[in-house]
Amino acid sequence: MSGFQVDEVVAALQGARREWRESQQRNQTGGERELPSRQVVEEVVEALTGVLFPMRLGPTDLRQESEDFYVAHALDNALHQLHTQATLELRHARRHTPAELAGLGADAQQRVREFAAALPGIRKMLDTDVMAAFHGDPAARSVDEVLLCYPGVLAMIHHRLAHQLYRLDLTLLARIVAERAHAQTGIDIHPGAQIGAGFFIDHGTGVVIGETAILGERVRLYQNVTLGAKRFPTDSDGHLKKGLPRHPVLEDDVVIYAGATILGRVTIGKGATVGGNVWVTQDVPPGCSVTQALARELARDPTAVPGVAPAK
């Protein structure tokens, strides 16, 4: 017998699982894995990163004349793996009739096909992000350094893939992708956030961007910026209402400095700047530059600055 009472602990753990499954009205009769695998999804993302940027983020020994062979094989592989994971997500999402179950594979295939078709566009968007980082950071020496090293770019590779999954209603896969970026970069972008071309996050640790945020083109953020919700509306039963617009809108060319917090469905107008550590819960007019002092004044008197209005 083991010196650690393994048998007893195993039985008690079994009991704990049974309790949980009962509390969740889950199947207790066995069967295969019901959930997508975090590990497989992460392998898919790793592969797609190489597919999007083969000579820079792909295999070390790849040669330019072999790019297409590598891209085709790695892409094909990744899409098949994604198809399996997507089918798992669809099956897990809710109870299905047998007829529906039979159609899940085809449904998943259609979504993966659309996902694949979006990849070239994603690559082009990411190229604009790389250029934005290169032009926006005085320490950047080359576009390749930016692609290879900048956590903000890594986060955007993940986000643009995750957002596409989100749009195809594969929200669990999307979330797994997003959390991989979060773990590696400290940048937490919800897959639902809509972000225009030429986006740049510098340093990035601590950035949070919420599900219904909308960012225009050429937006720039620094570390520790929050684009969050002010409060969570509940319905008449007291349950959180899901899916309501509750995060900020940033128009083109907005810059938000480190540590700033913007809460609620407010609009930061085109070209506006929000200073470091500033706390914003009102609209900011285009071109306006919000400092800590101005923000404090607005907190006392929201009408002190023309065109600045409280969040709806």
Added chain:
Amino acid sequence: MSGFQVDEVVAALQGARREWRESQQRNQTGGERELPSRQVVEEVVEALTGVLFPMRLGPTDLRQESEDFYVAHALDNALHQLHTQATLELRHARRHTPAELAGLGADAQQRVREFAAALPGIRKMLDTDVMAAFHGDPAARSVDEVLLCYPGVLAMIHHRLAHQLYRLDLTLLARIVAERAHAQTGIDIHPGAQIGAGFFIDHGTGVVIGETAILGERVRLYQNVTLGAKRFPTDSDGHLKKGLPRHPVLEDDVVIYAGATILGRVTIGKGATVGGNVWVTQDVPPGCSVTQALARELARDPTAVPGVAPAK
């Protein structure tokens, strides 16, 4: 000969090690590894994660009817590895008499046995954390998504294991476990912190919870919250006093929004709320909602709000 003067560098590095060992009065006469291995401890945690949640965080191809076989084998394995690491920690902790050295293995075994016995309870606590996250985040779609994706849950899996090691006075192992979570999630919870059921951290990057903090049930934190010490008391010799209560107490149902900082042995009363970016160094009465404005007022006049008292 190598073009890099390897021999010379090796000799100089040897000198640097000798200096260090002399300065630390360490053994210079050889022998085996004296310290636990970060890598092995991380493998143990990885295995225990699968043991606690076999179908969701265990091996991809596990089937429900095989859970117990997997759990028993993986658990047995992990406990034996942990036993070795615990013995290393005990031996490293201080000089032992030969008689004490002989007993370290049995001592470590006893601790690992207690650790194992605590696992089913830890699983149940983690189930409450998962439910709290599901109910607390409007973006959460299922309890499984929460377990699979949320960094706050990953951090708590680590913390509840680390805290158990801490209670068994295996503080170095506990710390290794905690730092693994910190690296992956940006959430830094000291293994000593006591945290009740139903705990939820949203987003999480930048959260710091100190060694002597005490959190009740159903507490909720957002990113970048610090529950820290105000100052470090020293004894008459000017050395830091270790182990004194110096971090906040949060009673049941407290909510702390992003960026808030609470310092010192203050008590945040049951059901109280601390707003984003607020700086708190006094007690907050139950049910009270502390905003930035209120916090500023209190900073000027601690008696301005009845029941709010400066930290002891």
Added chain:
Amino acid sequence: MSGFQVDEVVAALQGARREWRESQQRNQTGGERELPSRQVVEEVVEALTGVLFPMRLGPTDLRQESEDFYVAHALDNALHQLHTQATLELRHARRHTPAELAGLGADAQQRVREFAAALPGIRKMLDTDVMAAFHGDPAARSVDEVLLCYPGVLAMIHHRLAHQLYRLDLTLLARIVAERAHAQTGIDIHPGAQIGAGFFIDHGTGVVIGETAILGERVRLYQNVTLGAKRFPTDSDGHLKKGLPRHPVLEDDVVIYAGATILGRVTIGKGATVGGNVWVTQDVPPGCSVTQALARELARDPTAVPGVAPAK
């Protein structure tokens, strides 16, 4: 035919790469990898970590009497790999004449040799960092726990290696090393930053230290501290000027508490303390302790405190 239109997507991705290369005036005619490999550089750092601290961060089964065999082989290996990567960086840095190209290998070798020669000094510096962490954290129980667990120490192992690469003008390799630490610890130190002995970062997530920052000896920082630039001067053409001193100088024995932000080429005098969440854009005199209240006053009247002057 695959069900995912792989051929079409591959062609479209090829088109996207072609566009990018045209926009960057890049070679389209094939050839080998042109960029250093993030993965190889990370392996080099991993190996050097073991070389610097063989019994504590090297292979688990190493014995003290075999240290030099391990160190010599691992170092030799790592330096050869580094040599390859350094040659790639030099070749990538700009267009070379054929004669220059022929000399790149020797140039890289000279730099790697200097890098190797600096390793013993780096080890000694890191020993002072370890001691600083041990003395600065009331929760630390041993110097070995500090080396094994503290993210601040991990960040400094990376930074002291990266800074040496930076000084040898291998800035891309330096950046890769720095971003590895950033990903693991949430601590973002630009390789250019000059940091004296005995440096300690506690918790660390969210710390940002800019390229031209200069830190004296025995400096201590907490999580979420920014030592940043105030603005980015542009030349007459509107391009960012690179390399100008634009980040703070911290003299010996300075302490900066969590969440503080110090911007611009200001000097924090010897022994000064900056409180949590404080925002500083002026010089702080030696020994001075800056609180939030004082900072707010200074923001209104920079001359309110003698010796405190606005940043140049």
Added chain:
Amino acid sequence: MSGFQVDEVVAALQGARREWRESQQRNQTGGERELPSRQVVEEVVEALTGVLFPMRLGPTDLRQESEDFYVAHALDNALHQLHTQATLELRHARRHTPAELAGLGADAQQRVREFAAALPGIRKMLDTDVMAAFHGDPAARSVDEVLLCYPGVLAMIHHRLAHQLYRLDLTLLARIVAERAHAQTGIDIHPGAQIGAGFFIDHGTGVVIGETAILGERVRLYQNVTLGAKRFPTDSDGHLKKGLPRHPVLEDDVVIYAGATILGRVTIGKGATVGGNVWVTQDVPPGCSVTQALARELARDPTAVPGVAPAK
């Protein structure tokens, strides 16, 4: 473009595959793998070897008190993998009606269950083989050396597993298992051969034992012995008749020395011995010792030795 005309070669290889499939009337319309995987089957055998002899051929760090945990998990895993492979074999074996296809999984499960039930008996048979080797080789020093090192024992572990698969009409899996032993030991035993307890092959390279051979208990063979078929009977259409008894029968306690060849459905009687390099195509009476000289005489006059008769 690659310098190797990869596109052209790929097209030509595709053509070759198309031709082959046409010649075999195979499906050209795509789909998943149709055949069992040699690699997976070999992993199953590797796992079962550990299951049968956990402390000697199982994982290096296994402890006796943990045997059952390991055995249960590894066995469960291996049986599930085997189930998948068995289903692939059944599906591949011939065209099925849809109804039959639906039942293949259950059919495979029944066979794997019988296979599992046979394992304890296989272990006991193998124990007798180990004892036979220990007693039969003057160079053997312990039963453990025999189990660990002797290729004849390795071959029998494979054969006794393969024979069980063969009996369950999983002949392709059986063959894969047998060929693994053949590759490692040079001993080629057809899975169909029936072999009694206490069997020992010394040295073994070059041994061939045919499909319908029957060996009694305590038989001993040396290297390069062939128990083969004399000729292959064809039916009236000229096709080889399959499954007819065409290999030798060796009764209990027979010894066959190195290089001997025994062909056809002959019987070597209980306790008989066949000398090195001898060529036998007749029955050999019990207790008889056949030398090269005697064999040559028999070749000239089959009646020269009473009781020796030509093969049927």
Added chain:
Amino acid sequence: MSGFQVDEVVAALQGARREWRESQQRNQTGGERELPSRQVVEEVVEALTGVLFPMRLGPTDLRQESEDFYVAHALDNALHQLHTQATLELRHARRHTPAELAGLGADAQQRVREFAAALPGIRKMLDTDVMAAFHGDPAARSVDEVLLCYPGVLAMIHHRLAHQLYRLDLTLLARIVAERAHAQTGIDIHPGAQIGAGFFIDHGTGVVIGETAILGERVRLYQNVTLGAKRFPTDSDGHLKKGLPRHPVLEDDVVIYAGATILGRVTIGKGATVGGNVWVTQDVPPGCSVTQALARELARDPTAVPGVAPAK
């Protein structure tokens, strides 16, 4: 210091290497690997096996519709690796002038291109070998079993690749490939041997086929057959003459049974059969069936059988 006098042994081993290099007039001044790598060549063969038979010997999870993506990528990769190894062999083969050295890469590329162009033909030849095995073995149940399991087929996959390398004068690479098959199957075919379509070796262990052997179509061999040289002619200086025809010629439809030995440049005529264990050093006329008895008679009187003549 290590307890094993490692330093002394290292020095003595260095001395032994120095002696060897002096005796071979080898370079002592350092530098990179000069020889092809057995491991890399084996990876190339493994990859090409998958390229030739993607759905049966390629990756387990390959789907038919993705074959070409896999084939293109794996082939391209393998050819690049082969190119590196071929360049190493050419450089190692003899001293080159600097001009020759510069051209080795292009020379190797040309050979690898020819090798690639031969692959579709090799696949077709191997298909005939598979059919021959299926028709020649009464135990074979399907062509797929034959491809998956038969060592004779594995040996021929290697041989047909190795022979192509041999024809391109990459004899060292060819030999590495051949020895891989030898290690796995016990079948030792020199890469120089010319073997026609529809070749089948049953069981195979111990088969040896020499460098200048020529085999027609539909030849069949059993285990332990030697097609060897009778003696090695030397030139006037007593050195072995290389490359002379010295091994047998087997015309179409020849069958050689187990253990037979055929030595020297003799011809076994179309459709002839050589019995088990027979020793042949003369020509055998077409259609003739040579038994042990006949062979012994011929050994005494080579003219006993019309048309049978001693080897030249």
Added chain:
Amino acid sequence: MSGFQVDEVVAALQGARREWRESQQRNQTGGERELPSRQVVEEVVEALTGVLFPMRLGPTDLRQESEDFYVAHALDNALHQLHTQATLELRHARRHTPAELAGLGADAQQRVREFAAALPGIRKMLDTDVMAAFHGDPAARSVDEVLLCYPGVLAMIHHRLAHQLYRLDLTLLARIVAERAHAQTGIDIHPGAQIGAGFFIDHGTGVVIGETAILGERVRLYQNVTLGAKRFPTDSDGHLKKGLPRHPVLEDDVVIYAGATILGRVTIGKGATVGGNVWVTQDVPPGCSVTQALARELARDPTAVPGVAPAK
């Protein structure tokens, strides 16, 4: 519950193990592994192969100037692993008193030290084997091809290591090493066999060399040669007598052609040749060439050839 009755099979397997242990009077009370690990010993051999021939059989990317770093580290590592395995063998060999047990580690260390000291001599012997192969095979093109490819050389690398272990009375480790070569090459040399310099085995499959065989210098063998025992003498109790000289002695410059069998303690005199397939059980005088015809004559009349005498 698993569909495979895993619990029942596990219990039955446990019963089988219990029976075996009872029959062997083995410990049933648990504990660690008692036997050396085949896998670890094979890793040691793999490492030592690289240590002996670093640039040709060591790591692919080794450079000549780094040889000693690699050799020292790999050797040190391998010797420590070997020490652990040697201790396991000594402990397993027989029951020890507690005092003896305590001394096993030091005993093993002494043996490993002697083993290490023998390595340079082994390298020199192997160099003579390589030269012998190069001069003995008309197909060999370079000494490096011989080292890289020839199974006979691979077998001798293993044998010369195994024989050294055998001389240090680590016979189980020696056997594991020998069987590794047997598995890879089909050449079965007992570790006890004494073999002089310049030994060459061509092709090799099926060669068997017994424990007490003694081979002089420059001996050459071909495939399928047996140097075996004629019979196994038993003592008065009917047990096999171990360790008696029972295998042939081959003096310098002897050549044995393929398929020859030499049995018993006979002596093949200096420079003698034994032809293919010849069966020898008598002494052969120096310089004599034994053909099949001569062998048959001797079998009838041992005195037919002067100087040829029956085996003792």
